[in-house]
Amino acid sequence: MNKNIVIIGMPGSGKSTIGYMLSKKINMNYIDMDEYIEINENKSIKEMFQISEDYFRDVETRCSRSLSKLNSHIIATGGGVVKRKENINIFKENCIVVFLNRPLDNIMQDIDTNIRPLLAEGKNKLYNLYNERINLYKEYCDIEIMNNREITYALDQITELIENQN
Ligand SMILES: Nc1ncnc2c1ncn2[C@@H]1O[C@H](COP(=O)(O)OP(=O)(O)OP(=O)(O)O)[C@@H](O)[C@H]1O
Numbered sequence: 001m002n003k004n005i006v007i008i009g010m011p012g013s014g015k016s017t018i019g020y021m022l023s024k025k026i027n028m029n030y031i032d033m034d035e036y037i038e039i040n041e042n043k044s045i046k047e048m049f050q051i052s053e054d055y056f057r058d059v060e061t062r063c064s065r066s067l068s069k070l071n072s073h074i075i076a077t078g079g080g081v082v083k084r085k086e087n088i089n090i091f092k093e094n095c096i097v098v099f100l101n102r103p104l105d106n107i108m109q110d111i112d113t114n115i116r117p118l119l120a121e122g123k124n125k126l127y128n129l130y131n132e133r134i135n136l137y138k139e140y141c142d143i144e145i146m147n148n149r150e151i152t153y154a155l156d157q158i159t160e161l162i163e164n165q166n
Pocket residue numbers: 009010011012013014015016017018034076077078079102110111116147148149150151154
């Protein structure tokens with residue numbers, strides 16, 4: 001496939017894990033957008049947030065633009081990429097946008113709030129983020145995949161739907 005596959009979803013929904021597994025399964029390249037942003041800026045996400053959230057969001061938009069120009073990559077985004085519709089419009093030019101929807105209670109069980117700056121205030125924050133964002137994820141995606149069973153189940157569904165896009 002020439003287009004990129006962009007995975008959106010809540011923090012802890014499995015974007016990085018499933019994105020990486022999918023890249024191996026269908027032989028595409030994999031990029032974790034949070035890692036890409038940190039390497040490009042030479043700053044950690046935490047440091048960028050310490051400057052300001054707007055600072056981080058501007059970098060995120062710039063990186064959306066450069067990543068969208070690639071071909072045949074699977075891109076796991078940061079959970080907040082939907083906060084700017086501009087990012088989604090950029091991706092839609094050359095990517096299929098997949099929403100990985102994992103129940104919040106499942107996310108709560110294994111998320112490490114210490115390494116995610118936006119969740120540092122505690123797990124309640126995750127409920128607020130979910131309520132703010134759920135409609136955006138649903139509206140902006142081309143495909144929605146439920147990640148509510150074992151990882152391989154979501155992986156198989158995503159593979160099948162993507163193969164049907166060809
Ligand atoms: N269906 C599942 N069953 C069991 N564990 C899962 C499932 N989906 C994801 N996980 C686990 O949840 C954790 C969070 O997944 P992952 O880091 O891939 O999420 P993410 O969406 O990339 O999060 P972030 O936006 O914070 O980068 C990982 O430990 C992963 O193994």
